Amino acid sequence: xxxxxxxxxxxxxxxxxxxxxxxxxxxxxxxxxxxxxxxxxxxxxxxxxxxxxxxxxxxxxxxxxxxxxxxxxxxxxxxxxxxxxxxxxxxxxxxxxxxxxxxxxxxxxxxxxxxxxxxxxxxxxxxxxxxxxxxxxxxxxxxxxxxxxxxxxxxxxxxxxxxxxxxxxxxxxxxxxxxxxxxxxxxxxxxxxxxxxxxxxxxxxxxxxxxxxxxxxxxxxxxxx
Amino acid sequence: xxxxxxxxxxxxxxxxxxxxxxxxxxxxxxxxxxxxxxxxxxxxxxxxxxxxxxxxxxxxxxxxxxxxxxxxxxxxxxxxxxxxxxxxxxxxxxxxxxxxxxxxxxxxxxxxxxxxxxxxxxxxxxxxxxxxxxxxxxxxxxxxxxxxxxxxxxxxxxxxxxxxxxxxxxxxxxxxxxxxxxxxxxxxxxxxxxxxxxxxxxxxxxxxxxxxxxxxxxxxxxxxxxxxxxxxxxxxxxxxxxxxxxxxxxxxxxxxxxxxxxxxxxxxxxxxxxxxxxxxxx
Numbered sequence: 001x002x003x004x005x006x007x008x009x010x011x012x013x014x015x016x017x018x019x020x021x022x023x024x025x026x027x028x029x030x031x032x033x034x035x036x037x038x039x040x041x042x043x044x045x046x047x048x049x050x051x052x053x054x055x056x057x058x059x060x061x062x063x064x065x066x067x068x069x070x071x072x073x074x075x076x077x078x079x080x081x082x083x084x085x086x087x088x089x090x091x092x093x094x095x096x097x098x099x100x101x102x103x104x105x106x107x108x109x110x111x112x113x114x115x116x117x118x119x120x121x122x123x124x125x126x127x128x129x130x131x132x133x134x135x136x137x138x139x140x141x142x143x144x145x146x147x148x149x150x151x152x153x154x155x156x157x158x159x160x161x162x163x164x165x166x167x168x169x170x171x172x173x174x175x176x177x178x179x180x181x182x183x184x185x186x187x188x189x190x191x192x193x194x195x196x197x198x199x200x201x202x203x204x205x206x207x208x209x210x211x212x213x214x215x216x217x218x219x220x221x222x223x224x225x
Numbered sequence: 226x227x228x229x230x231x232x233x234x235x236x237x238x239x240x241x242x243x244x245x246x247x248x249x250x251x252x253x254x255x256x257x258x259x260x261x262x263x264x265x266x267x268x269x270x271x272x273x274x275x276x277x278x279x280x281x282x283x284x285x286x287x288x289x290x291x292x293x294x295x296x297x298x299x300x301x302x303x304x305x306x307x308x309x310x311x312x313x314x315x316x317x318x319x320x321x322x323x324x325x326x327x328x329x330x331x332x333x334x335x336x337x338x339x340x341x342x343x344x345x346x347x348x349x350x351x352x353x354x355x356x357x358x359x360x361x362x363x364x365x366x367x368x369x370x371x372x373x374x375x376x377x378x379x380x381x382x383x384x385x386x387x388x389x390x391x392x393x394x395x396x397x398x399x400x401x402x403x404x405x406x407x408x409x410x411x412x413x414x415x416x417x418x419x420x421x422x423x424x425x426x427x428x429x430x431x432x433x434x435x436x437x438x439x440x441x442x443x444x445x446x447x448x449x450x451x452x453x454x455x456x457x458x459x460x461x462x463x464x465x466x467x468x469x470x471x472x473x474x475x476x477x478x479x480x481x482x483x484x485x486x487x488x489x490x491x492x493x494x495x496x497x498x499x500x501x502x503x504x505x506x507x
Contacts, residue, residue: 048419070424077421088416105422149420 001026001156001188002047007056009042016042018212019056024190026156029183031199032192033223034209040192043209044161047190048080049073061156078106081150081158081187085165087142089134089149095121096130099149106153120148124178140171147178157188164195172198199223227441231402235442235492236449238391239485243450245384246484247470251461252377254468259373261467265342266362267349268329271299273357275330281354282332288348290341295333302328329359392492399438399496403431407504428501435493443485450474450481 002024009017017039024030032040045051046058049065058065063076089098096117103113121127124144134142143163150158160179164172176198183189193199199206199222206221207214269278275298285294297305303326310316336342349361407414417427451474458471474481 073418074421074423077419080421082419088412088419090413090416092413101416102420105417105420105426153421 001061002190003057003059004043004046005057005059007046007053007058009046009051010054015212017046017053017209020209020214022207022214022217024157024188026188027183027186029180029189029202029204030191030207031202031204031221031223032190032207032209033194033196033199034215035194039209039212040194041161042212044082044159044190044192047159048082049076074105078153079156081153081155083143083146083150083158083160083163085162087134087146087166089142089145091134094131094133095126095137095145098134098145099152102149102152108153116152117148120152123151123181124148138171139167140174143167143171143175144178147175147182151182151187155187157190158182159190159192161192162194163191164193164198173201176202196223227437228402231398231438232442232445234391234398235395235438235489236445238388238395238492239442239446239489240449241384241391242388242488243446243481243485245381245388246481247450247454247474248384249381250473251465251468251470252381255465256374256377258465258467259369263335263342265334265336265345265349267332267334268359268362269331269357270359271327271329273330277357278330278332281357285332285334285345285348288345290336290338290344292335292337294335297331297333299326299328299330302326302330392488395492396496396499399435399493400500402438403434403497403500404504406434407431407500428497431501432494432497435495435497436490437493439489439491439493440486443482443489446485446489447478447482 004020004022007017007020008015020039020043032043034040042051046053047060047065049068053066056066060076061079063072065076068076090101093101099117099120100113103116108116118127118130121130124147126141126144126148129137129141134145137145143166146163147158150160158179163179164175167175172195179189179191180202191198203220205219206216206223208216208221208223267281279296282294282296285291303320306328307317307320310320334345336345346361349358414427454470454474458469458474461468461470
């Protein structure tokens with residue numbers, strides 16, 4: 001489904017990613033690991049079309065991501081749910097509205113939005129907090145809102161960039177459990193992290209990025225330095 | 226959040242723009258009312274026979290350029306002269322002492338278009354009429370008309386120039402305002418992009434903001450213009466009796482408002498687009 005072919009990305013003279021080659025199949029749970037600055041975020045930015053590769057080809061389904069025009073990117077991004085370390089929630093909207101937002105921009109009808117958002121908030125266990133504002137939530141709750149928003153339009157892939165970076169161990173494992181659950185429901189998960197414990201506990205495919213190169217790519221991998 | 230500075234600059238540009246429109250109307254009507262007063266008078270030698278003059282009148286009426294021709298006979302000219310100076314005993318007495326009528330018969334010719342006077346004048350200066358025509362009065366008026374027309378033209382160009390400059394300033398200021406709005410919303414814009422909002426969905430509010438600035442300033446501009454026009458209308462009437470500025474303003478209110486909306490909203494949209502293109506990387 002996702003295919004990186006000889007992908008390189010330079011920022012000026014700095015090479016963030018060098019000749020990356022890997023494929024991700026539907027319903028896989030892939031962890032992309034590496035130190036900070038190793039190139040994990042670059043992989044994610046390239047995948048969601050926020051950056052264009054300097055060379056090589058990235059395909060997502062039938063999209064040739066590197067060649068998409070600006071006005072075609074929204075279509076691609078509706079197939080990808082994104083979760084970030086800093087949550088990226090709208091502070092002026094409540095929990096319900098933050099999740100509904102992802103459907104509104106896609107022009108879904110009100111009734112459908114209502115049903116879908118309730119369903120998703122139940123999955124992430126935030127039904128009772130639907131009317132709370134973002135600043136009234138804990139870090140773990142915020143990230144669960146972000147996950148709800150990422151999954152609400154039923155994307156093919158959820159990309160999580162250090163989703164547990166700001167969370168304590170308890171919330172970390174609850175977020176990872178949630179992602180595993182979503183993966184079992186059929187959504188591909190790409191998790192970028194430098195948290196060794198998470199990766200080792202998951203026991204799923206691991207792609208190790210080091211100095212911009214794919215150093216290792218193992219099924220049921222471990223993250224060891 | 227509406228920026229007062231932005232509105233003020235846009236309002237200024239609109240005021241100059243609409244003053245230009247109104248100035249144009251006043252100038253054209255001033256020119257017309259002066260041109261209305263222009264005619265050519267041909268004075269015939271006292272020896273010219275009347276039926277010859279009437280024949281020339283007829284041939285003039287046959288010309289396309291001529292609107293109408295008015296014949297003033299020698300006797301009529303004398304009557305007019307006497308009436309005019311009836312209160313002046315010395316002149317009346319002097320005229321009465323004359324044995325022959327010294328006044329010349331004349332034709333007053335009005336043209337359809339002021340540009341045609343030179344054609345008519347050259348027709349009258351034709352050699353075949355030389356025996357009858359004494360003089361053709363035309364040249365003096367033309368200088369005044371040309372001068373007025375060129376003054377109006379220069380003022381109009383200055384107005385267009387000023388409008389253009391203010392429009393550019395307004396575009397820059399609105400651009401800056403929208404830029405700030407984009408900057409302060411950069412996080413939600415980023416989120417919109419991430420959840421796959423279409424470009425129009427993200428840009429829409431900023432374009433609407435530009436439209437709102439245009440609409441508000443056009444409305445304010447009309448609100449300011451109305452009392453101003455109401456106040457200056459009587460003064461304009463003194464200079465140009467045919468011109469009723471106030472009734473022009475009220476009868477063209479919606480047309481003027483539409484022009485301003487077009488201008489204001491145009492400025493708003495153009496500057497929003499520039500700001501979005503430059504700073505809203507999607």
